[in-house]
Amino acid sequence: MSAPVLSNYDLDDQCYRLRLTASVAGVALDLVNLDAFPGRDHLSRGYLAKNPLGRLPTLEHDGLVLCQPAAMQLYLAGLPGARALIPADPAEQARMHDWLIFADRDLAVASAARACALMDAPGDEVALRARSRALLRLLEDHMTRQGTLGQGYVAGATLSLADLALFVPFALSRDFGIDHDDFPALRLWARRVRRCEGFITMPGIPDYH
């Protein structure tokens, strides 16, 4: 069977989320690189036919077309031979989904803040940054609690898709003016995520540590 195809733009945070997930899951991905800036390939007729909102990325495989990053992550993690990134325990699995939805519904402001800061996307940069910071504090609170419970990751004691989804806005937060000083629990967690097998970086995330 051929590899899933990701419509990719290297500097896009959600594209990185999917490249990271595939790499950690040990799943091969075919990348089709788009020129989103300045080329606006993601607004082309051909791309909009697949992804009507013109969002990056899109994942295609055997006729399946996915437009939501969390669904793409779940799909990749469910492919035969993929490393287990979905907890078997129902409660942990539900917690993973809870935080995946937080990543997409709430922390979408972090993507907007970054697009605003780096790519001149429209929006109130100051307000987006303030809101992103408040939401990262909620994640900091959660990871502090997890630490007290002896659980090193977002959903439990092992790495899951939620860690990979949430690592991205935290690791890239300096792009939109939030440094890591105020987030000790997230710093410890991010170091843990970085050490996982298959971890890869993107521009804006130094590959030391």
Place this chain on the structure above:
Amino acid sequence: MTIPGWSPIALSRDIEAGSSAGTLLEGQEIVVWRDQAGTAHVWEDRCPHRGMKLSFGFVRGDHITCLYHGWAFEGSGRCTGIPAHPALDVPATICATTYAATEAAGMIWVFQPLGDPAGPPPDDATVTPVRSLVLDVPLEAALAALPEAFEGPLIREGQVALLDAGAVQLRIGLQALSATRSALHITALGAPGTGLLLDLLERAQWLRRLAGEEIPA
């Protein structure tokens, strides 16, 4: 207002060996890093090369390396390597600005005023770290909210607040990040159980609301 003496700037457990973090003390940028042997260092957060933040750098062995052009500094602050000039014997005058630092009672401390020689060490205690809490209010406002959050009386001793929370005695390190922001390094004496620690964490979160932070809904 600077109280001369030791100021806590982090919980010891939050600065792992081989890692670094930036923080502020009354507006002054500092970096705290721990070498692989476990010693914590507190310096001005400024690379002597072009002034970039050392806290963005990375720790290898007993060195911290600046992210920008790779200058490496040993624990004494001395620069020991410049990648652009690998053969150069780096002059001993190239040095990061180091501050007197120590660890006690589960916290990393720096001596104030920064750059002064260390005074007698801060009091030690056997504690369990709870969490550091960064608040967007001045230290005095954070202090004022503490008794309500933890339902107990508070005594301040220098940069430590001692709070009798009934089931547990708290020892809270007080850090003025700036005139408008503060950090509380919360520890509990002895070894409280998980249930008690979770209760303390919930109270610490509520402290944000008491201090006037809004729910980001």
